[in-house]
Amino acid sequence: MADVVGPGTGAAGAWHADGELLAVYAAGRLDVAGTWSVEAHVTSCAGCRELAGALVEPERLRRGRAELIATVDMPHTGVAERLLVRLGVPDHSARLLAATPALRGSWLLAVATTLAFAVLAARLGSGPDASLAFLTVAPLLPLAGIAVAYGPGIDPTYEIGLAAPMRSFKLLLLRAAAVVGAAAVLAAAASLALPGLGPGAAGWLLPALALTACSLALATLVEPLRATGISAAAWVAAVLVTVQQPGPSSVLFAVRGQAAFAILGLLAAVVVLLRRGRFESDRAFDTTPRFAVRRLR
Amino acid sequence: MSTYPDHTGSGGDTELLAAVAEGDPEAFGTLYDRHASWLMLRLRRRTADLDLVDQIVQDTFLVVWRDAGRFRGSGAVGAWLWGIAIRRLLDVQRGEAAQGRLGRLLGRRRAPDAASAEEQALAALEHRDVIRALNRLAPELQAVLQATVLDGLSTREAAALLGIPAGTVKTRAMRARARLREELAGA
Numbered sequence: 001m002a003d004v005v006g007p008g009t010g011a012a013g014a015w016h017a018d019g020e021l022l023a024v025y026a027a028g029r030l031d032v033a034g035t036w037s038v039e040a041h042v043t044s045c046a047g048c049r050e051l052a053g054a055l056v057e058p059e060r061l062r063r064g065r066a067e068l069i070a071t072v073d074m075p076h077t078g079v080a081e082r083l084l085v086r087l088g089v090p091d092h093s094a095r096l097l098a099a100t101p102a103l104r105g106s107w108l109l110a111v112a113t114t115l116a117f118a119v120l121a122a123r124l125g126s127g128p129d130a131s132l133a134f135l136t137v138a139p140l141l142p143l144a145g146i147a148v149a150y151g152p153g154i155d156p157t158y159e160i161g162l163a164a165p166m167r168s169f170k171l172l173l174l175r176a177a178a179v180v181g182a183a184a185v186l187a188a189a190a191s192l193a194l195p196g197l198g199p200g201a202a203g204w205l206l207p208a209l210a211l212t213a214c215s216l217a218l219a220t221l222v223e224p225l226r227a228t229g230i231s232a233a234a235w236v237a238a239v240l241v242t243v244q245q246p247g248p249s250s251v252l253f254a255v256r257g258q259a260a261f262a263i264l265g266l267l268a269a270v271v272v273l274l275r276r277g278r279f280e281s282d283r284a285f286d287t288t289p290r291f292a293v294r295r296l297r
Numbered sequence: 298m299s300t301y302p303d304h305t306g307s308g309g310d311t312e313l314l315a316a317v318a319e320g321d322p323e324a325f326g327t328l329y330d331r332h333a334s335w336l337m338l339r340l341r342r343r344t345a346d347l348d349l350v351d352q353i354v355q356d357t358f359l360v361v362w363r364d365a366g367r368f369r370g371s372g373a374v375g376a377w378l379w380g381i382a383i384r385r386l387l388d389v390q391r392g393e394a395a396q397g398r399l400g401r402l403l404g405r406r407r408a409p410d411a412a413s414a415e416e417q418a419l420a421a422l423e424h425r426d427v428i429r430a431l432n433r434l435a436p437e438l439q440a441v442l443q444a445t446v447l448d449g450l451s452t453r454e455a456a457a458l459l460g461i462p463a464g465t466v467k468t469r470a471m472r473a474r475a476r477l478r479e480e481l482a483g484a
Contacts, residue, residue, distance in 0.1 A: 025338075025342075026338055026341070028342065031428075031432050032431050032432050032434070032439050032443075033427070033428035033429075033431040033432050034428075035342065036431070036443065036447050037428075039339055039342075039447060040447060042335055042339075042375075043335070043339070043373065043375040043376050043379055044372075044373035044375050044376060046309075046310075046331065049331065049332065049334075049335045049375065050331075052334065052335050052338050053334030053335060053338075054334075055334075055338060056333075056334040056337050056338055060337070060347075060351055061333055061334055061337075063351075064329075064333060064351055064354060064355055065326065065329050065330070065333070067355060068325070068329060068355060068358050068359070068362075069322060069325070069326060071359065072322050072325055072362050073322060
């Protein structure tokens with residue numbers, strides 16, 4: 001091993017590797033003691049590290065650096081997104097879901113606050129009266145979530161959504177399910193706090209699902225915001241029309257009304273399925289250009 | 298190059314790590330500029346696969362980006378980085394899903410005293426006798442000492458790296474030390 005070289009043991013004081021020694025090390029021709037010596041020293045000596053750095057191809061370093069900075073600069077994954085990923089939702093779906101405006105903390109807080117007021121009203125007010133108010137308000141919350149879950153100007157990922165390698169329809173269903181699920185959990189928790197309502201406290205659930213399905217079905221005809229508005233107005237009107245004063249109660253929350261909502265929800269779901277092609281073209285969602293065109297005319 | 302003092306010593310590096318822990322990409326870039334090339338060079342002495350080396354360095358810095366706040370050591374940042382890199386290499390070579398394991402290892406790595414141990418080894422290496430003794434050591438004994446002393450791996454980790462039972466690592470390390478003592482006594 002004629003070309004094996006020993007370490008440069010300097011005089012007393014600071015020992016430093018020189019360029020030649022480092023080159024021999026990099027080539028793998030340094031003996032064991034020399035290798036150890038270099039490794040132990042350079043690892044904690046900035047000057048020698050810089051010297052050694054010149055022996056690595058700059059192209060590799062540049063590429064590695066660019067990749068790392070790109071990775072690090074990616075948007076921070078929030079708690080919701082990480083939770084979704086952990087639950088087995090694929091990365092891209094998790095990001096789109098987590099970016100749903102209606103799943104952000106502020107919206108959930110608004111839903112929780114609304115429910116809290118409804119429950120408070122029910123507890124303070126005369127029981128049945130306020131409970132009816134709760135049952136009326138609860139189904140509107142997922143609707144509001146759906147309304148803000150889509151559309152330019154509201155959804156920060158609207159453009160991403162259009163460009164996403166996922167069909168808009170699938171995304172729509174994903175988000176709708178997530179929004180309804182989140183609102184339903186909160187409303188279910190709230191209904192537990194209602195005084196003396198018993199099983200009837202769940203009366204908002206079927207209307208909520210049916211209204212959501214109706215909104216989606218309507219969204220194949222008009223803009224999502226208008227679709228949810230129509231559904232919400234129809235719901236409030238239906239409650240007002242059917243309310244019976246000795247009680248007060250509404251047939252909507254009785255068995256017959258609930259059955260009707262189940263059927264309505266199923267019908268709306270069928271409509272959504274049949275017309276799902278409408279969600280693929282961006283016309284149903286992109287209101288801005290159409291307004292612009294109208295104005296130009 | 299950056300707002301961070303570009304001078305020797307771990308003082309600047311420790312400040313850099315603190316900034317990285319705060320999520321400062323510029324500090325992260327500077328840390329990469331200072332340490333990546335040496336990590337690559339040193340890893341290339343452990344594996345011949347250049348692309349694998351690049352990947353290990355990437356992984357190491359991603360761990361740093363995530364866990365920079367866990368650096369508590371008074372030792373050199375360079376030694377800490379090496380501790381992460383060598384274990385990452387170990388994980389890859391064992392073909393494990395490294396994520397969980399790496400986390401466990403990071404939890405109980407002994408970064409603080411690693412640097413001082415290496416400095417001591419270096420100080421000892423300045424003596425010609427030790428150099429000669431080390432160079433005369435059988436390759437398998439050298440490998441064990443390198444893994445346990447220089448790379449700061451535990452017995453179990455060294456066993457995995459070298460592909461031998463943990464018990465063998467212990468006996469070889471003992472034999473290596475005995476050989477060195479003999480050589481030095483005889484010199």
